[in-house]
């Protein structure tokens with residue numbers, strides 16, 4: 003029941019990945035939860051946990067990616083240390099859009115979160131992003147399960 007998300011393959015430079023503009027292949031929805039919740043899962047709004055998986059190679063060291071379909075931000079603050087955060091901004095619930103050098107960005111009111119902890123670090127958000135449980139399976143990070 004897996005559905006491939008954003009199957010674009012090819013070169014992804016660090017800037018593109020940091021902007022979250024191109025996620026590339028290797029992102030596969032796990033099904034169940036997405037089917038029940040439409041295209042997004044959200045620990046912030048509906049109490050559900052987003053589920054999916056991504057190739058570890060898609061998450062840059064010192065940066066991260068946003069998976070819009072699953073509404074999560076996945077970061078790798080230091081080599082081999084991963085974090086997964088629910089993508090709902092804690093200010094007014096907009097989805098975060100990208101991981102920049104300034105942090106995990108919410109575009110609605112320029113809120114930023116620390117990619118290491120999810121703490122609100124700039125803009126109007128006061129509360130941290132919710133962490134999403136995950137584990138590593140081979141070369142993939144599986145979240146929400």
Ligand code: FES
Nearest residue numbers: 091093094108113
């Ligand atoms: S909704 Fe994210 S900063 Fe306002």
